[in-house]
Amino acid sequence: xxxxxxxxxxxxxxxxxxxxxxxxxxxxxxxxxxxxxxxxxxxxxxxxxxxxxxxxxxxxxxxxxxxxxxxxxxxxxxxxxxxxxxxxxxxxxxxxxxxxxxxxxxxxxxxxxxxxxxxxxxxxxxxxxxxxxxxxxxxxxxxxxxx
Amino acid sequence: xxxxxxxxxxxxxxxxxxxxxxxxxxxxxxxxxxxxxxxxxxxxxxxxxxxxxxxxxxxxxxxxxxxxxxxxxxxxxxxxxxxxxxxxxxxxxxxxxxxxxxxxxxxxxxxxxxxxxxxxxxxxxxxxxxxxxxxxxxxxxxxxxxx
DNA sequence: GTTGATTAAATTGTACACAATCCAATTGTA
DNA sequence: TACAATTGGATTGTGTACAATTTAATCAAC
Numbered sequence: 001x002x003x004x005x006x007x008x009x010x011x012x013x014x015x016x017x018x019x020x021x022x023x024x025x026x027x028x029x030x031x032x033x034x035x036x037x038x039x040x041x042x043x044x045x046x047x048x049x050x051x052x053x054x055x056x057x058x059x060x061x062x063x064x065x066x067x068x069x070x071x072x073x074x075x076x077x078x079x080x081x082x083x084x085x086x087x088x089x090x091x092x093x094x095x096x097x098x099x100x101x102x103x104x105x106x107x108x109x110x111x112x113x114x115x116x117x118x119x120x121x122x123x124x125x126x127x128x129x130x131x132x133x134x135x136x137x138x139x140x141x142x143x144x145x146x147x
Numbered sequence: 148x149x150x151x152x153x154x155x156x157x158x159x160x161x162x163x164x165x166x167x168x169x170x171x172x173x174x175x176x177x178x179x180x181x182x183x184x185x186x187x188x189x190x191x192x193x194x195x196x197x198x199x200x201x202x203x204x205x206x207x208x209x210x211x212x213x214x215x216x217x218x219x220x221x222x223x224x225x226x227x228x229x230x231x232x233x234x235x236x237x238x239x240x241x242x243x244x245x246x247x248x249x250x251x252x253x254x255x256x257x258x259x260x261x262x263x264x265x266x267x268x269x270x271x272x273x274x275x276x277x278x279x280x281x282x283x284x285x286x287x288x289x290x291x292x293x294x
Numbered sequence: 295g296t297t298g299a300t301t302a303a304a305t306t307g308t309a310c311a312c313a314a315t316c317c318a319a320t321t322g323t324a
Numbered sequence: 325t326a327c328a329a330t331t332g333g334a335t336t337g338t339g340t341a342c343a344a345t346t347t348a349a350t351c352a353a354c
Contacts, residue, residue, distance in 0.1 A: 005255065007262040010194045010210065014269065014276055015172050017283035019191075020212040022169035023311075024290055025162050030313090041340060044166075047157045058302060063157065065167040068303050070341050077339090094302040094349050108152065115154040122161065123289035124282065129161055132282045135275055136164035142270035143171055170341075177343090188310060205332060215333050217311050224309090241319050241332045 028121050032114045036107060037081065041066075041074055043111070049084055049100050050108050056095045065140075083107055175268050179261045183254060184228065188213075188221055190258070196231055196247050197255050203242045212287075230254055 010016055026040045033043055048055065048063050057071055064071075075098060078084045083104035089095035124132065157163055173187045180190055195202065195210050204218055211218075222245060225231045230251035236242035271279065 005197070005259065008194055008255065008258060009198060010191060013191075013194075013262070014280055015169075015176070015265065016191060017280060017287060018165070018169045019173060019187075021283045021286050022162075022165045024212060024287065026166060027312080029162070039339065040166075044157060044160075044163060047155055047160075050152070050155060051157065056302080061302095065171060066340095067342065069305080069343080072304055074340080092302085092350070096303065108155065111155060112152065115160070118162065122286055124286065128282055128285070131278065133161055133164060135271065135279045135282075136168045138275070139168050139269055139271065140164060140171065174342080186309065203332080208332095213310095214312065216313080216335080219334055221310080239320070239332085243333065 025118075025122065029114075029118060032117055036110050038107075038111075041070070042078055043114075045071070045074055045078065046083060046104065046107065046111070049098055049104065054097060054099050056089070056097055058095065060098060078104075172265075172269065176261075176265060179264055183257050185254075185258075188217070189225055190261075192218070192221055192225065193230060193251065193254065193258070196245055196251065201244060201246050203236070203244055205242065207245060225251075 006012060029040050029043065033040065038046065044064060045060065048060055052059075057068060057075065061067055061071055066074075075084065075086060075096075079086050081103075083101060085099040085101055087097050087099065089097050122129070153159060176187050176190065180187065185193065191211060192207065195207055199206075204215060204222065208214055208218055213221075222231065222233060222243075226233050228250075230248060232246040232248055234244050234246065236244050269276070
């Protein structure tokens with residue numbers, strides 16, 4: 001028995017719990033990230049650099065769904081902390097190559113325990129987590145390549 | 148055949164697709180929110196005000212998972228645009244009451260089409276959407292009342 | 295080979311988001 | 325009734341996010 005405005009109820013939105021849940025979980029990383037002096041954005045950036053060893057800002061942005069306006073200051077901060085090196089590509093001077101430093105690699109060891117600790121914070125069964133993961137990537141995959 | 152660092156791969160995180168998906172969908176609201184001159188945060192704030200007609204900043208913050216540091220400027224902006232009124236409660240001067248104005252009510256009519264338009268942007272079946280909604284609220288519900 | 299388009303980063307401006315702190319109003323308790 | 329503790333908002337400072345613009349390098353035609 002709803003009126004035509006029911007669609008505007010906050011409880012009928014799918015985006016809102018997504019938005020709220022994302023923020024709440026990111027907030028819960030803080031106690032684990034503070035000791036290694038990283039923000040969440042810096043953390044996921046380091047995750048990619050740990051995997052790739054060497055990557056352009058463009059490729060990093062594609063993986064993280066972030067543009068240069070966000071990444072430039074984040075990467076400068078990470079360079080300042082000594083975890084990455086920023087240098088132009090010899091092949092194509094337009095590309096900025098991000099490289100992992102020894103300190104950056106060292107940091108990886110300290111970050112190693114974080115995923116397990118955070119896992120306990122999300123009260124879903126393995127099946128539910130898998131389903132959520134699947135649905136989220138289904139949405140992300142449905143968006144056109146170039147945003 | 149993974150090593151002990153596999154847990155730090157971006158593709159093994161549950162939070163990351165949540166974070167990315169939230170941002171990507173919020174971004175896709177822009178074309179629909181621009182014509183009525185609202186940002187996403189202003190939009191969800193108005194959603195609650197449309198439902199409640201009158202609500203304190205505290206209650207608004209509880210519903211939206213936002214604190215006064217975020218809401219104060221958002222509400223001042225909405226007041227400036229003429230959609231809400233901000234006034235102290237007579238009962239308890241600490242409480243700031245947010246009230247819907249006539250212009251605010253008028254805006255609701257123009258916002259009415261947005262949820263349907265956005266719905267088409269998320270390529271999930273009704274069942275999948277319902278499941279996603281359920282899982283997200285399960286996570287949100289598992290967090291302690293006071294953050 | 296010059297010029298027009300494209301591309302990758304950086305920059306600028308606006309708007310969150312939140313921790314931490316501050317302040318005024320209210321409440322609880324001795 | 326004093327007065328300490330609590331509460332609701334506001335403020336300040338830092339760090340994203342992203343649109344829009346700019347700049348420099350490269351590419352594509354011709």
